[in-house]
Amino acid sequence: MSRMDKKLKSYSINIGAILVIYILLTLLMKFGIINSYYEVIVISIGINIIMATSLNLATGYLGQLALGHAGFMAVGAYVSAICTSHMNLPDTLQLIVSILVGGIVAGLFGILVGIPALRLKGDYLAIITLAFGEIIRVIILNLNITGGARGLKGIPLLTSFNSVYWITIIIVAIIYTLIHSRHGRAIISIREDEIAAESVGIPTTYYKNFAFSLAAFFAGIGGGLYAHYYTVLDPGSFDFMRSIEILIIVVLGGMGSLTGSIVAAIVLTILPQLLMDFADWRMLIYSIILVIMMLFRPEGLFGKKEFSLITLLKGKQHAFNPTPNSHGRSE
Amino acid sequence: MPLLETRDLGITFGGLRAVGDFNIKIEEQELMGLIGPNGAGKTTVFNLLTGVYLPTEGVINLDGENIVGKKPYEIVQKGISRTFQNIRLFKDLSVIDNVKMAFHHKMKYSTIAGILRLPSYWKEEKEIHEKSLELLKLFNMDHLAYTTAKNLPYGQQRKLEIARALAANPKLLLLDEPAAGMNPNETKELMETIHFIRDKFKIAILLIEHDMGLVMGICEKIVVIDYGMIIATGTPEEIKKNKKVIGAYLGE
Amino acid sequence: MTFLQQLINGIHVGSIYALIALGYTMVYGIIKLINFAHGDIIMMGAYITFVSLIMFNVPIWMAVIIAILICLISGILIERIAYKPLRNAPRISARITAIGVSLFIENLFFKIFGGNPRPFPVLIDPTPISLGSLQISMVTIVTIVVSILLMIALDLFVKKTKTGKAMRAVSEDHGAAQLMGINVNTTISITFAIGSMLAAVGGILYSTAYPQIDPFMGMMPGLKAFVAAVLGGIGIIPGAMLGGFIMGIAESFTKGYISSQLADAVVFGILILVLSLKPSGIFGKNVKEKV
Numbered sequence: 001m002s003r004m005d006k007k008l009k010s011y012s013i014n015i016g017a018i019l020v021i022y023i024l025l026t027l028l029m030k031f032g033i034i035n036s037y038y039e040v041i042v043i044s045i046g047i048n049i050i051m052a053t054s055l056n057l058a059t060g061y062l063g064q065l066a067l068g069h070a071g072f073m074a075v076g077a078y079v080s081a082i083c084t085s086h087m088n089l090p091d092t093l094q095l096i097v098s099i100l101v102g103g104i105v106a107g108l109f110g111i112l113v114g115i116p117a118l119r120l121k122g123d124y125l126a127i128i129t130l131a132f133g134e135i136i137r138v139i140i141l142n143l144n145i146t147g148g149a150r151g152l153k154g155i156p157l158l159t160s161f162n163s164v165y166w167i168t169i170i171i172v173a174i175i176y177t178l179i180h181s182r183h184g185r186a187i188i189s190i191r192e193d194e195i196a197a198e199s200v201g202i203p204t205t206y207y208k209n210f211a212f213s214l215a216a217f218f219a220g221i222g223g224g225l226y227a228h229y230y231t232v233l234d235p236g237s238f239d240f241m242r243s244i245e246i247l248i249i250v251v252l253g254g255m256g257s258l259t260g261s262i263v264a265a266i267v268l269t270i271l272p273q274l275l276m277d278f279a280d281w282r283m284l285i286y287s288i289i290l291v292i293m294m295l296f297r298p299e300g301l302f303g304k305k306e307f308s309l310i311t312l313l314k315g316k317q318h319a320f321n322p323t324p325n326s327h328g329r330s331e
Numbered sequence: 332m333p334l335l336e337t338r339d340l341g342i343t344f345g346g347l348r349a350v351g352d353f354n355i356k357i358e359e360q361e362l363m364g365l366i367g368p369n370g371a372g373k374t375t376v377f378n379l380l381t382g383v384y385l386p387t388e389g390v391i392n393l394d395g396e397n398i399v400g401k402k403p404y405e406i407v408q409k410g411i412s413r414t415f416q417n418i419r420l421f422k423d424l425s426v427i428d429n430v431k432m433a434f435h436h437k438m439k440y441s442t443i444a445g446i447l448r449l450p451s452y453w454k455e456e457k458e459i460h461e462k463s464l465e466l467l468k469l470f471n472m473d474h475l476a477y478t479t480a481k482n483l484p485y486g487q488q489r490k491l492e493i494a495r496a497l498a499a500n501p502k503l504l505l506l507d508e509p510a511a512g513m514n515p516n517e518t519k520e521l522m523e524t525i526h527f528i529r530d531k532f533k534i535a536i537l538l539i540e541h542d543m544g545l546v547m548g549i550c551e552k553i554v555v556i557d558y559g560m561i562i563a564t565g566t567p568e569e570i571k572k573n574k575k576v577i578g579a580y581l582g583e
Numbered sequence: 584m585t586f587l588q589q590l591i592n593g594i595h596v597g598s599i600y601a602l603i604a605l606g607y608t609m610v611y612g613i614i615k616l617i618n619f620a621h622g623d624i625i626m627m628g629a630y631i632t633f634v635s636l637i638m639f640n641v642p643i644w645m646a647v648i649i650a651i652l653i654c655l656i657s658g659i660l661i662e663r664i665a666y667k668p669l670r671n672a673p674r675i676s677a678r679i680t681a682i683g684v685s686l687f688i689e690n691l692f693f694k695i696f697g698g699n700p701r702p703f704p705v706l707i708d709p710t711p712i713s714l715g716s717l718q719i720s721m722v723t724i725v726t727i728v729v730s731i732l733l734m735i736a737l738d739l740f741v742k743k744t745k746t747g748k749a750m751r752a753v754s755e756d757h758g759a760a761q762l763m764g765i766n767v768n769t770t771i772s773i774t775f776a777i778g779s780m781l782a783a784v785g786g787i788l789y790s791t792a793y794p795q796i797d798p799f800m801g802m803m804p805g806l807k808a809f810v811a812a813v814l815g816g817i818g819i820i821p822g823a824m825l826g827g828f829i830m831g832i833a834e835s836f837t838k839g840y841i842s843s844q845l846a847d848a849v850v851f852g853i854l855i856l857v858l859s860l861k862p863s864g865i866f867g868k869n870v871k872e873k874v
Binding site: 294 | 611
């Protein structure tokens with residue numbers, strides 16, 4: 001099979017699968033098999049996938065432990081909600097503009113936090129991002145424009161299944177193709193060995209800030225979708241525990257595996273809904289999972305692997321390779 | 332004009348002068364050895380030349396341009412690349428991806444082009460892929476292209492690190508104890524490889540080595556340092572007879 | 584409130600931060616890991632004292648000793664179970680584990696005691712002593728005296744005793760220390776034990792000053808103490824002490840002269856400032872990573 005054919009086949013299978021799942025979900029909703037209760041879960045899954053894959057960019061690929069991802073989500077949520085309240089565009093356009101503005105502001109915060117923190121070793125980044133998440137929460141609590149402790153109410157319902165589905169697909173695709181380009185390789189090289197990366201000509205500071213702020217940008221978009229779906233914002237929903245929940249998804253799915261993050265996001269969104277008792281024990285179980293995973297399976301359930309539909313169909317898996325479409329690779 | 336010239340280069344760490352009055356000239360395609368007892372400051376010299384440490388005194392001219400104060404990655408782009416004493420590979424990546432990393436600055440396509448997979452992405456990635464395989468072939472490692480770097484035997488890891496440094500397209504290659512941990516056979520093969528690299532890529536090489544046989548056997552010129560200062564410079568024959576060098580090595 | 588009064592308040596909480604910061608700094612010095620669970624030892628110290636006093640009616644001195652002992656053992660266990668197996672793993676794994684341990688302790692106490700804050704019993708008579716216009720409570724005096732005595736004891740321990748010297752040797756180089764016949768594992772355990780003991784005392788003193796305890800109470804003083812350790816130069820014992828006092832005084836002045844809500848933001852502002860200007864801290868040396 002020629003290279004071109006293989007490329008086309010891979011693309012068409014993926015696009016086909018994306019369409020099939022979309023049509024399937026749409027039909028299930030139309031016929032009420034997925035009722036409004038389940039729809040909330042489906043949309044939460046989408047938002048969690050965005051949050052987890054973007055955190056994976058910073059933690060799994062760049063190798064920096066970031067503990068304030070919920071802070072960026074909060075910035076995106078509030079900024080986009082405020083943006084919507086000050087504008088009056090057609091719904092879909094309004095949603096796109098608002099979440100983009102939310103994402104950009106979150107990305108700017110990412111740069112602001114990253115510049116002092118990324119110059120240093122990972123321990124400091126972890127603490128600074130944690131501190132940042134807390135400061136954001138305190139600031140939101142004390143501002144008028146955010147509604148303070150009462151929260152922000154009456155945000156128009158603009159997020160729908162359609163918008164979440166396609167935006168999730170777009171974000172995951174962007175992260176995927178980015179990681180498999182020379183820029184993604186540069187990001188991965190920093191995780192592997194920063195000094196070696198610099199010694200082969202990679203501007204590490206630039207790529208650290210780039211990856212970190214891009215992760216913040218996507219988290220902001222996730223926040224924007226969240227705000228326009230739940231229509232009410234409460235500063236309490238973006239606390240440290242939210243950051244930890246996202247981190248759990250990444251760790252469980254495997255740091256450096258996007259497909260792993262997706263599967264883990266689906267499982268960990270559904271599980272608490274299925275097991276009501278689980279909710280009570282959730283954080284305790286999560287904390288044990290974190291420790292056990294690191295002790296016994298630090299690469300996550302799926303490791304640094306991606307599984308594609310092609311390989312699933314063929315029934316075999318390949319080790320993660322940042323350029324799997326490497327030309328002429330013989331199989 | 333020499334390819335690389337240092338003038339009164341030196342660095343002081345907390346009152347301790349690790350390297351001082353360091354003056355060398357490396358001509359194009361020259362093979363030079365840097366030797367000295369343990370702790371003499373050899374690796375510190377490499378760290379100064381590659382921008383890892385900022386010198387406290389002196390200048391480093393590469394092709395007549397002072398590169399002091401440039402970041403390590405900028406210096407790579409200007410034409411000095413290196414290997415490390417304690418091998419620093421991207422351990423969890425494949426052999427070919429290790430090499431591709433060093434082509435980074437030679438590639439042009441933008442972030443957007445990479446994300447959208449525009450034609451420039453496909454074209455450059457294809458080019459780099461072929462070039463990387465070619466380079467690996469020169470080192471007889473092309474069949475290992477998809478092996479994870481950490482699974483390579485020790486000698487191959489050293490070779491991969493050299494291949495990666497060459498991929499950055501240097502004018503001057505710095506090798507930090509390339510024969511460390513190798514058996515005599517591997518060392519012999521390495522000597523041939525180093526010669527071959529110089530002739531094939533037409534670059535200058537500066538190498539730190541403890542294996543005197545290797546240094547004396549392949550270097551055209553040798554610089555000896557002790558306590559951060561140059562104590563002798565010359566051809567292998569001259570160095571062998573130099574009293575100061577013998578003294579430094581015998582601990583006089 | 585006068586300037587002097589604010590200063591005394593600052594020294595009061597600063598000495599608690601200093602005690603906690605010592606644990607961070609010693610552990611970081613020896614295994615190069617931020618022990619995220621350290622803040623939760625503070626909470627454990629407070630809860631165990633609370634339980635011993637309220638439920639078992641033991642005398643105060645005994646409650647304090649029980650709390651210290653349990654925290655000390657927990658510190659050793661945490662290191663043995665969660666950190667030791669990861670000593671040679673990528674740093675990010677150890678960091679995630681540390682966070683996991685911290686969350687585990689918090690949520691375990693949450694499960695056992697519930698999330699509602701509980702009033703901490705009065706250990707020291709709170710009536711203030713008047714010195715002219717100054718009002719100093721016995722709590723303040725006890726806190727400052729206890730903290731300073733402990734710091735002096737720690738300093739002597741690290742400098743004079745064989746174990747203390749072993750700790751310093753292991754901080755420098757695990758391998759070399761081992762070759763010199765030092766038992767690295769034991770030394771690390773002792774470091775955790777001492778750090779946790781100080782945190783337990785810090786927790787009790789903290790709850791005496793702010794007499795309300797809840798399972799997540801360790802987070803903020805823990806973070807502030809961490810900032811104190813970074814400010815003084817992480818891994819450096821006198822640095823942690825100085826950092827603690829600076830943090831306490833800065834917080835007290837912010838609360839007194841600017842706004843109490845901003846106090847936490849100021850703390851992290853200091854952290855970001857220090858890391859931007861002199862990441863190695865006040866007493867820290869700029870150490871180059873070995874290449």
